[in-house]
Amino acid sequence: MTRPKLSCIVQYMKTSVLHTAKAELEAELKQLETQLAPLQERVILKREQLAALERVLEIESGGEGIVRRTPRSNNMTGAAFEILKSSGKPAHYTDLVGRLEEAGVEVPGRQPGANLIAHLSRDNRFIRVGSGIYALSEWGMKAMPKRRRAKRARRG
DSSP states (O other), X not given: OOOOOHHHHHHHHHHHHHHHHHHXXXXXXXXXXXXXXXXXXXHHHHHHHHHHHHXXXXXXXXXXXXXXXXXGGSSXXXXXXXXXXXXXXXXEHHHHHHHHHHTTOOOOSSSHHHHHHHHHHHOTTEXXXXXXXXXXXXXXXXXXXXXXXXXXXXXX
């Protein structure tokens, strides 16, 4: 009968300890994630409540609440910045156009939504985080990659 080498036994013990540590970390991570889920829901709910209160304050103050007429926000992108900042969450461009119009900010052009998108995409304060959904770049969200359109073949 041959004896196992001491180095093999030590290696087996190291591997066993590492697997045990991995299992413990995975269990702890799962427990923390289950504790985090309700907190994330509460944060979303509180942000929505805050946005609703800000809209009520805006109405009560005669439109002076969210979008203030300062040199920085006289243009539509400045006003869109303030709207997103006050809501604390990304918004679809159609919602932004509606909120801008409610605040009395003109979005020029035949297609106001397309015009707003063009301005937001050129302003470094905004990022596109989803299809038609814009957020503030200062929030650190991951930007959706820009679509590359295929060039049309020239007729010649």
